[in-house]
Amino acid sequence: MIVVVYVMIGLTNSAFAQGSAINTRIEFKNKGEIVRILDLEEFTAIASERFLKIYEPHEKRMRTYQVYSARSLFDHVFGKNWREAEEIVFLCADGYQPSIPVAKFLAYDAYFAFASADDSPFMLENVLQNNGTVELGPLYLVWDNLKSTELREEGAVDMPYQIKEVELASFSDRFPALFPPANASQQVQQGFLHFRKYCIACHTINGQGGGKAPELNYPLSVTEYIKPEYLKRWIDDPSSIRYNATMLPLAAEIPAREKVIEELIAYLKAISTVKHLPTTIP
Numbered sequence: 063m064i065v066v067v068y069v070m071i072g073l074t075n076s077a078f079a080q081g082s083a084i085n086t087r088i089e090f091k092n093k094g095e096i097v098r099i100l101d102l103e104e105f106t107a108i109a110s111e112r113f114l115k116i117y118e119p120h121e122k123r124m125r126t127y128q129v130y131s132a133r134s135l136f137d138h139v140f141g142k143n144w145r146e147a148e149e150i151v152f153l154c155a156d157g158y159q160p161s162i163p164v165a166k167f168l169a170y171d172a173y174f175a176f177a178s179a180d181d182s183p184f185m186l187e188n189v190l191q192n193n194g195t196v197e198l199g200p201l202y203l204v205w206d207n208l209k210s211t212e213l214r215e216e217g218a219v220d221m222p223y224q225i226k227e228v229e230l231a232s233f234s235d236r237f238p239a240l241f242p243p244a245n246a247s248q249q250v251q252q253g254f255l256h257f258r259k260y261c262i263a264c265h266t267i268n269g270q271g272g273g274k275a276p277e278l279n280y281p282l283s284v285t286e287y288i289k290p291e292y293l294k295r296w297i298d299d300p301s302s303i304r305y306n307a308t309m310l311p312l313a314a315e316i317p318a319r320e321k322v323i324e325e326l327i328a329y330l331k332a333i334s335t336v337k338h339l340p341t342t343i344p
């Protein structure tokens with residue numbers, strides 16, 4: 063019932079009327095093939111809804127949402143075998159495209175939020191990204207992070223909103239152009255893992271990754287046109303370089319943050335030696 067009411071509010075919303083971000087149909091894919099297309103209204107029939115209170119990192123406060131369990135939804139749409147997949151890629155209306163390891167969905171409880179707990183609009187104030195108010199619908203991925211310090215330390219990286227597509231994928235099949243040279247150092251390999259976790263949702267490397275932010279490697283790498291000390295400072299605090307930067311600083315709570323930034327830069331340097339035309343990956 064509640065879902066229907068929300069969708070009707072959505073229809074009268076001006077952003078919706080202009081045909082912008084919000085569409086209520088979600089596509090589910092397995093390695094590029096469409097498995098199922100569901101309208102938000104159909105979710106109530108296949109997953110049970112509940113309230114979930116979380117620490118909302120985008121707003122730095124507690125918030126309660128109406129949610130469906132991600133695991134039971136995946137069971138229903140993909141069958142139990144989704145657990146054997148490697149990653150789940152979420153494509154969002156604003157170009158954000160995080161790729162989240164399946165292991166994380168098995169270790170922690172994830173939920174798809176579809177409305178606020180009260181009658182307030184399903185939106186948030188994205189203070190992290192100087193983005194102003196953003197629509198969260200049709201679906202917003204949240205985690206039961208009150209039970210877990212590790213989840214809270216990660217900030218908002220794995221919390222995509224405006225989800226329009228959910229895809230089971232193998233990272234190396236989906237993003238081959240991101241891999242550093244096979245003989246790369248341990249530091250570079252670590253940096254690659256951090257890049258996958260903290261950066262690829264917004265940025266592309268050699269044309270692959272999220273469409274919310276600029277390409278970082280092709281034809282010129284950021285390590286070639288940004289002085290090393292400023293690259294470091296950019297990752298640490300973009301607003302200290304550019305007024306109103308919409309990139310968020312690497313989450314302040316990340317353990318060994320200095321080292322993580324150095325490893326990220328080592329990866330960016332290594333990948334600058336492997337440039338491909340975005341469309342012609344060898």
Ligand code: HEC
Binds near residue numbers: 191284308326
């Ligand atoms: C939420 C999206 C988002 C994430 C996540 C993100 N960025 Fe950005 N980044 C942006 C946007 C948007 C810009 C464009 C400049 C701005 O912020 O106004 C940008 C700009 C940059 C630039 C400057 C490029 C130029 O030519 O000016 C660098 C370097 C960069 N990002 C590196 C990173 C790294 C490294 C990470 C991971 C630690 C990262 N970004 C994570 C959104 C993001």
